[in-house]
Amino acid sequence: EVQLVESGGGLVQPGGSLRLSCAGSGFTFSSFAMNWVRQAPGKGLEWVSYISSSSAIIYYADSVKGRFTISRDNAKNSLYLQMHSLRDEDTAVYYCARRHYSTSSFDYWGQGTLATVSS
Amino acid sequence: DIQMTQSPSSLSASIGDRVTITCRASQSLGSYLNWYQQKPGKGPKLLIYAASTLQSGVPSRFIGSGSETDFTLTISGLQPEDFATYYCQQSYSTPYTFGQGTKLEIK
Numbered sequence: 001e002v003q004l005v006e007s008g009g010g011l012v013q014p015g016g017s018l019r020l021s022c023a024g025s026g027f028t029f030s031s032f033a034m035n036w037v038r039q040a041p042g043k044g045l046e047w048v049s050y051i052s053s054s055s056a057i058i059y060y061a062d063s064v065k066g067r068f069t070i071s072r073d074n075a076k077n078s079l080y081l082q083m084h085s086l087r088d089e090d091t092a093v094y095y096c097a098r099r100h101y102s103t104s105s106f107d108y109w110g111q112g113t114l115a116t117v118s119s
Numbered sequence: 120d121i122q123m124t125q126s127p128s129s130l131s132a133s134i135g136d137r138v139t140i141t142c143r144a145s146q147s148l149g150s151y152l153n154w155y156q157q158k159p160g161k162g163p164k165l166l167i168y169a170a171s172t173l174q175s176g177v178p179s180r181f182i183g184s185g186s187e188t189d190f191t192l193t194i195s196g197l198q199p200e201d202f203a204t205y206y207c208q209q210s211y212s213t214p215y216t217f218g219q220g221t222k223l224e225i226k
Contacts, residue, residue: 035215044217045206045208045217047216047217050213061214095163097163100165103151103210104151105169106155106208107168109163
């Protein structure tokens with residue numbers, strides 16, 4: 001069974017940093033591209049970042065470019081999102097999502113981890 | 120960026136009804152359009168990819184159609200477990216934008 005489990009969320013002050021993790025299991029993690037998607041409280045979904053299976057290709061949303069860094073460790077079946085210079089508007093549930101093997105849809109999602117930016 | 124406009128934003132329906140949700144893109148997507156279902160407190164679930172292909176394990180009452188800029192998700196014979204929020208998403212180019220969502224509620 002494919003599972004994605006996020007962790008690392010919490011309360012941080014504006015300007016602070018947080019590192020999110022996503023542990024994958026039940027599939028060959030190193031063969032799949034991955035994404036981070038966030039959802040502010042009561043709002044819709046916003047794509048944040050993409051990383052290819054080998055880490056060779058990385059994309060970011062303009063809203064996080066220069067502040068967030070996506071990475072992965074295929075030996076540990078793990079995906080990361082390092083977030084710096086956090087703002088109030090970064091408060092959201094952050095989901096990791098696996099890219100479908102043959103299309104660019106997101107076929108499996110985790111349950112999410114909440115990052116709250118507040119003083 | 121490609122803008123995705125989804126309608127309606129909310130919808131009330133009864134068990135057994137047929138409902139349709141529409142999604143319009145600001146530029147042609149070919150068939151790079153996906154539909155997701157999200158229930159409170161859960162991550163989204165992929166229902167339809169490539170505009171009309173049913174994801175494995177998803178009931179056949181979910182039907183996706185359309186191409187280029189206009190797409191629809193139809194649910195035939197609503198079941199209690201279908202009441203949720205639905206999102207369209209374009210995967211043609213980054214940033215991979217989503218529609219604003221359609222909340223399907225029980226009448």
